[in-house]
Amino acid sequence: MTTPEEGTEKAALLLLTLGPNEASEVLKHLGPREVQRLGMAMASMPAQPRSKVAPILEELDAHFGKGSPIHGDEAQIREMLTKALGDERAAHIISRVLQGSDTAGIESLKWMDAATAADLIKNEHPQIIATILVHLEFDQAGEIVKHFTDRLRNDVMLRIATLDGVQPTALRELNEALARMLSGASTTKKASMGGVRHAAEILNFVGSGAETSVIDNVRDYDPDLAQKILDEMFVFENLLDIDDRGIQTILREVQSDSLIIALKGAAPDLREKIFKNMSSRAADMMREDLEAKGPVRLSEVEAEQKEILKIVRRLAEEGQVMMASKGGDDGFI
Numbered sequence: 477m478t479t480p481e482e483g484t485e486k487a488a489l490l491l492l493t494l495g496p497n498e499a500s501e502v503l504k505h506l507g508p509r510e511v512q513r514l515g516m517a518m519a520s521m522p523a524q525p526r527s528k529v530a531p532i533l534e535e536l537d538a539h540f541g542k543g544s545p546i547h548g549d550e551a552q553i554r555e556m557l558t559k560a561l562g563d564e565r566a567a568h569i570i571s572r573v574l575q576g577s578d579t580a581g582i583e584s585l586k587w588m589d590a591a592t593a594a595d596l597i598k599n600e601h602p603q604i605i606a607t608i609l610v611h612l613e614f615d616q617a618g619e620i621v622k623h624f625t626d627r628l629r630n631d632v633m634l635r636i637a638t639l640d641g642v643q644p645t646a647l648r649e650l651n652e653a654l655a656r657m658l659s660g661a662s663t664t665k666k667a668s669m670g671g672v673r674h675a676a677e678i679l680n681f682v683g684s685g686a687e688t689s690v691i692d693n694v695r696d697y698d699p700d701l702a703q704k705i706l707d708e709m710f711v712f713e714n715l716l717d718i719d720d721r722g723i724q725t726i727l728r729e730v731q732s733d734s735l736i737i738a739l740k741g742a743a744p745d746l747r748e749k750i751f752k753n754m755s756s757r758a759a760d761m762m763r764e765d766l767e768a769k770g771p772v773r774l775s776e777v778e779a780e781q782k783e784i785l786k787i788v789r790r791l792a793e794e795g796q797v798m799m800a801s802k803g804g805d806d807g808f809i
Contacts, residue, residue, distance in 0.1 A: 618681025
């Protein structure tokens, strides 16, 4: 029987054999964590003899000749993941994938429940905790952060927001923090991780109470930084990602006057999504009101959109609204 590790190794070898174009079509159908596991397996795989591929899938014989052994270099893996996921999603994964065994120990955290993972790392230095969290998926990091005290949560999120990269020495600190679970190999360059966007993505999964506390703490430190984080968080256009049933639930909670002003600054596709989840009569009236509404200040539009987003967050926390997370898996916003 093939173990999960053997299966991952075989799948990685098969993808390297296919090449970037064909392999990217396969990767498009996988979740981000599966892509990361395969990417790490490809990045750490030594050169393999051609004979090892034939038993996996003999039909692939035509795809490779009698040349050099199959080996995935950094450029090939980067191209493959970018073709499959697009620039933004791939960039988040590539930096971790190409670090190889430096982050191997963190993989064990990804299989723990949030409470256990939080308990494991909560007594480490906040900078080390921040460095650990930026290696996790946003939703998992958000769940872990919920289990911290307010003081620790605020400190860690501020450090994530001001983190502009992870040095090889920081990865060696993770090795100590995670009880020598990491190997000693070091990367040759700083990984592009952390920053405003990373902090915002995590806060999308923390919940409104903790989120407010974190933002207030960051605002005391740097008001501009706090605003930048807020600007990167769940925005009005993300309502497109909510299913029709969720939109209908939201519309029952939103006042028509508020919605009209908010929609003044919305993209046409979002407006149509809203209209199709109303009755025909209500949609026609809303369209007429929008056309009749004169110019509205941008600040007023943004204020109404933020009020509606507060309603969305409350409904999400109550389990009444779901949407696809930015990481690609289904989850609560």
